[in-house]
Amino acid sequence: MTELLQLRDISKRFGGVKALKGIDLSIPEGTIYGLIGPNGAGKTTLFNIITGMYTADTGTRVLRGQALPLNLKPYEIVIRGIARTFQNIRLFHYMSALENIMVGCHRHSGIGLFATLFNTANARTEEASIRARAFELLDYVGLPRSCASRLANELSYGDQRRLEIARALATRPSLLALDEPAAGMNPTETEALRVLLTRIRDDGITVLLIEHDVKLMMSLCDRLAVLDFGELIAEGEPAAIRQDPRVIAAYLGGEA
Numbered sequence: 001m002t003e004l005l006q007l008r009d010i011s012k013r014f015g016g017v018k019a020l021k022g023i024d025l026s027i028p029e030g031t032i033y034g035l036i037g038p039n040g041a042g043k044t045t046l047f048n049i050i051t052g053m054y055t056a057d058t059g060t061r062v063l064r065g066q067a068l069p070l071n072l073k074p075y076e077i078v079i080r081g082i083a084r085t086f087q088n089i090r091l092f093h094y095m096s097a098l099e100n101i102m103v104g105c106h107r108h109s110g111i112g113l114f115a116t117l118f119n120t121a122n123a124r125t126e127e128a129s130i131r132a133r134a135f136e137l138l139d140y141v142g143l144p145r146s147c148a149s150r151l152a153n154e155l156s157y158g159d160q161r162r163l164e165i166a167r168a169l170a171t172r173p174s175l176l177a178l179d180e181p182a183a184g185m186n187p188t189e190t191e192a193l194r195v196l197l198t199r200i201r202d203d204g205i206t207v208l209l210i211e212h213d214v215k216l217m218m219s220l221c222d223r224l225a226v227l228d229f230g231e232l233i234a235e236g237e238p239a240a241i242r243q244d245p246r247v248i249a250a251y252l253g254g255e256a
């Protein structure tokens with residue numbers, strides 16, 4: 001399996017708290033990869049380092065063989081191919097669903113300020129192709145066309161989560177990073193999420209997620225990394241993780 005993202009010796013300290021202690025991790029291309037562990041284990045910190053929200057104190061990140069310097073800003077990480085969603089949905093609430101997706105598509109737009117301001121023929125053609133791509137993504141994540149013109153904050157919770165995924169996909173990432181995507185979802189929405197994430201993986205986009213729903217993670221993920229007190233205590237396929245004594249002691253208890 002080809003490695004998409006390699007992390008080496010990633011550490012992060014907040015004052016006296018060692019949130020991450022020299023994490024080595026490789027995410028293989030074409031997998032759904034899960035981060036699990038008890039509260040305070042360091043999952044969010046690692047996720048935020050991968051997506052550029054936090055700067056690690058030590059370590060290296062390599063995406064498809066290209067170094068991602070630790071001081072890159074979140075938007076620079078997006079440009080290099082890692083897009084994310086947030087635990088607390090962060091859509092542009094007073095823009096339509098379609099416009100939210102179009103914002104993501106603009107990262108690939110080659111049209112400059114002059115063309116945009118003067119609405120040149122090139123700008124109009126580009127705008128039309130961005131709109132068409134946004135409609136494709138709306139369909140892809142399973143949102144009905146009737147959602148396109150509705151304000152993002154008028155959509156149901158599950159649909160807003162789908163819209164966030166569509167906006168992230170619009171940046172054409174090689175790694176889609178999802179922070180607790182099933183939080184607050186009902187069982188029907190969770191099942192639909194599982195189908196969508198499997199499809200995204202099958203279409204060639206690697207998926208990284210943090211999620212507290214252990215049953216979902218065990219059945220959805222191809223591989224899991226387990227953190228505890230800032231250390232990686234286990235890594236592998238769910239079947240092996242479920243039986244790992246350290247994981248059972250630290251996290252799974254009777255849940256596996």
Ligand SMILES: Nc1ncnc2c1ncn2[C@@H]1O[C@H](COP(=O)(O)OP(=O)(O)OP(=O)(O)O)[C@@H](O)[C@H]1O
Pocket residue numbers: 014017018019037038039040041042043044045046
């Ligand atoms: N911004 C911060 N400032 C200070 N301490 C922090 C900060 N972020 C995280 N920590 C501390 O770092 C440790 C790891 O926290 P982190 O949020 O990464 O864990 P987590 O595994 O995501 O937990 P949870 O499942 O509860 O979200 C904890 O001790 C936490 O209190």
